[in-house]
Amino acid sequence: MSLIYRLASRNLFQDRLRFVATIIGIVFSIVLVTIQLGLYLSFERMVTTMIDHAPADLWIVPLGTKCFEDPSLLDEHDRDHALSVQGVAEAIPVVIGFTQWTVPSGGTTPVFIIGSDASKTGLHPWNFVAGNLETLSTPHAVAVDRTYFGRLGITKIGDTTEIRDQKAQVTAITAGIRSFTTTPYVFTALEPAQVYMGSGPNKVSYFLINVSPKANIDHVRAQLLEHLSKVEVLTPDEFRDRSRSFWLFGTGAGAALFAGALLGIIVGTVIVAQTLYSSTKDHLIEFATLRAIGSSSVYIHKIIICQALLSATIGFSLAAAISLIIVKSTAETALPIVMTPELTAGLFLLTVFMCVASALSAIVQVIRIDPAKVFNQ
Amino acid sequence: MTCPVIEAIDIVKDLGKGAGQVQALKGISLSLTCGELILLMGPSGSGKTTLLSVLGCMLTPTSGTVRVLGQSTAGAGPGDLAKLRRDHIGFIFQSYHLFPTLSAVDNVRLALDIRGTAAEPALVRSKEVLSTVGLSHKINAFPHELSGGEQQRVAIARAIVGGASAILADEPTGALDSENGHAIMTKLAEIAKDHSRGVLVVTHDPRILPFANRIIRMEDGRSCLQAA
Numbered sequence: 001m002s003l004i005y006r007l008a009s010r011n012l013f014q015d016r017l018r019f020v021a022t023i024i025g026i027v028f029s030i031v032l033v034t035i036q037l038g039l040y041l042s043f044e045r046m047v048t049t050m051i052d053h054a055p056a057d058l059w060i061v062p063l064g065t066k067c068f069e070d071p072s073l074l075d076e077h078d079r080d081h082a083l084s085v086q087g088v089a090e091a092i093p094v095v096i097g098f099t100q101w102t103v104p105s106g107g108t109t110p111v112f113i114i115g116s117d118a119s120k121t122g123l124h125p126w127n128f129v130a131g132n133l134e135t136l137s138t139p140h141a142v143a144v145d146r147t148y149f150g151r152l153g154i155t156k157i158g159d160t161t162e163i164r165d166q167k168a169q170v171t172a173i174t175a176g177i178r179s180f181t182t183t184p185y186v187f188t189a190l191e192p193a194q195v196y197m198g199s200g201p202n203k204v205s206y207f208l209i210n211v212s213p214k215a216n217i218d219h220v221r222a223q224l225l226e227h228l229s230k231v232e233v234l235t236p237d238e239f240r241d242r243s244r245s246f247w248l249f250g251t252g253a254g255a256a257l258f259a260g261a262l263l264g265i266i267v268g269t270v271i272v273a274q275t276l277y278s279s280t281k282d283h284l285i286e287f288a289t290l291r292a293i294g295s296s297s298v299y300i301h302k303i304i305i306c307q308a309l310l311s312a313t314i315g316f317s318l319a320a321a322i323s324l325i326i327v328k329s330t331a332e333t334a335l336p337i338v339m340t341p342e343l344t345a346g347l348f349l350l351t352v353f354m355c356v357a358s359a360l361s362a363i364v365q366v367i368r369i370d371p372a373k374v375f376n377q
Numbered sequence: 378m379t380c381p382v383i384e385a386i387d388i389v390k391d392l393g394k395g396a397g398q399v400q401a402l403k404g405i406s407l408s409l410t411c412g413e414l415i416l417l418m419g420p421s422g423s424g425k426t427t428l429l430s431v432l433g434c435m436l437t438p439t440s441g442t443v444r445v446l447g448q449s450t451a452g453a454g455p456g457d458l459a460k461l462r463r464d465h466i467g468f469i470f471q472s473y474h475l476f477p478t479l480s481a482v483d484n485v486r487l488a489l490d491i492r493g494t495a496a497e498p499a500l501v502r503s504k505e506v507l508s509t510v511g512l513s514h515k516i517n518a519f520p521h522e523l524s525g526g527e528q529q530r531v532a533i534a535r536a537i538v539g540g541a542s543a544i545l546a547d548e549p550t551g552a553l554d555s556e557n558g559h560a561i562m563t564k565l566a567e568i569a570k571d572h573s574r575g576v577l578v579v580t581h582d583p584r585i586l587p588f589a590n591r592i593i594r595m596e597d598g599r600s601c602l603q604a605a
């Protein structure tokens with residue numbers, strides 16, 4: 001093996017305190033970036049989770065709908081107009097909206113109702129841990145996620161409460177269906193949802209359109225727009241984009257997360273640059289000696305970059321371990337931090353980039369080195 | 378092997394800037410042939426180190442010509458000069474300048490590593506050279522575990538391991554007691570006997586005179602006396 005690695009690792013480990021400072025800098029920075037981007041990914045998933053799980057080729061939404069949680073309503077008889085369009089196989093009504101849940105032990109808490117006919121395809125709960133979809137066909141039946149047990153003041157199947165003064169009974173429990181707004185989702189059938197929302201029997205929020213196998217989606221969409229007024233027809237991707245840009249960028253939440261991540265990167269780069277710079281300064285006479293005995297500048301740069309890459313690898317490994325613990329410990333909470341293989345790989349590249357960029361300040365130092373200085377020391 | 382190894386003609390070297398500028402070399406000529414040991418002597422500040430730096434292609438002269446193995450260094454950039462040093466010149470310094478984090482054998486191997494010699498043959502060669510300077514029993518010792526004389530012998534091994542044609546030493550015995558100093562000079566004289574290279578040693582030490590083929594005395598940037 002070339003001595004480059006040996007020189008780099010010994011330079012790195014020789015000054016323990018500086019080594020620890022370097023690693024803390026990297027770990028702090030990468031964990032911070034992980035949390036920010038992990039939250040962003042988590043938010044991104046939560047924001048579109050309902051759209052992701054809805055069996056729709058197209059969505060009919062009220063004109064001007066900004067996100068899935070938008071309170072605007074459609075007329076239920078628009079469904080007949082939609083079904084009259086050739087190529088439309090199904091137009092499934094869905095009712096959504098915020099309302100009040102009475103906590104059995106006292107007080108109320110806001111919840112987000114999702115109502116869809118339980119006996120047919122529709123926007124139904126998934127990930128059942130107790131009960132099942134059929135139970136939602138019984139009167140007053142609701143399904144909730146166990147993440148929100150504390151907030152809703154319930155503990156098990158069969159618990160009863162009131163939603164907007166109407167009786168409700170928990171008949172099914174899911175796991176991991178969390179909302180970006182942190183308001184608990186409550187699934188129910190279509191009519192009870194209309195009752196819980198107080199929206200009236202002939203009002204719905206969306207129609208999920210399924211087109212027949214041979215139909216052309218663009219064509220169906222144009223026809224729907226022709227047959228219906230004051231609506232928009234969106235593909236799931238368009239609706240996702242709209243929800244995402246509303247919640248993550250319209251509210252500034254996404255910008256805040258990215259600003260936090262950027263701050264982490266800057267702080268980390270500055271710390272690593274500072275420690276590498278001072279390490280190089282301490283070994284300047286050795287670099288001058290290398291130059292004096294005829295080493296190329298590339299050889300010297302390789303030592304410094306190797307030192308940076310070693311710091312990156314050690315720092316990243318520690319940061320990844322800490323992030324894994326954070327991911328595990330937030331997995332069951334209302335605000336889970338998400339790690340994906342892509343994010344992990346991206347963070348590793350970011351760490352490497354950060355460390356190599358930091359090495360530049362040290363490299364600039366040795367570029368100007370005068371080999372003749374070895375005679376005077 | 379082309380002789381002379383290094384040739385310097387009419388070298389002038391200005392050092393420093395503005396009011397602090399000094400002419401450290403004032404038109405000096407010198408040539409080092411293979412198989413010879415030149416001693417460069419003279420009072421402190423007379424320009425010995427500056428001359429060594431110019432001969433060793435670490436400093437470019439303000440005017441005058443330097444030829445290494447017949448090839449002029451005029452117009453060579455820092456990278457070209459580094460390559461010249463790597464391929465043809467070995468340096469020995471008063472304060473050794475060994476790498477404190479590397480063992481003796483790795484310090485020697487470094488001179489081969491910078492040329493891209495593979496680790497295995499470089500290691501074998503470095504051990505061989507260390508044994509010629511009498512350090513075969515200390516190859517794994519770190520500089521701080523070696524005496525001054527032993528450290529300087531490692532430095533000699535590093536200077537010769539790559540087969541340099543010129544060995545330039547600046548006061549190599551300056552930090553050593555007389556016994557160790559004598560041993561180092563004997564070693565350098567032995568190296569000079571090899572007809573593939575020339576050795577130039579800057580020194581204050583009159584005890585070294587018997588080792589020399591030639592003695593050059595410097596005074597104020599000029600050579601004032603050459604004795605055979």
Ligand SMILES: Nc1ncnc2c1ncn2[C@@H]1O[C@H](COP(=O)(O)OP(=O)(O)O)[C@@H](O)[C@H]1O
Pocket residue numbers: 392393394397398399400401419420421422423424425426427428
């Ligand atoms: N970097 C420098 N800048 C200005 N003057 C220098 C520099 N280096 C050496 N000098 C001057 O050049 C002259 C020759 O120095 P040097 O070659 O080191 O002498 P010696 O090695 O014979 O003691 C001295 O007067 C010294 O002060």
Ligand SMILES: [Mg+2]
Pocket residue numbers: 425426427
């Ligand atoms: Mg000197």
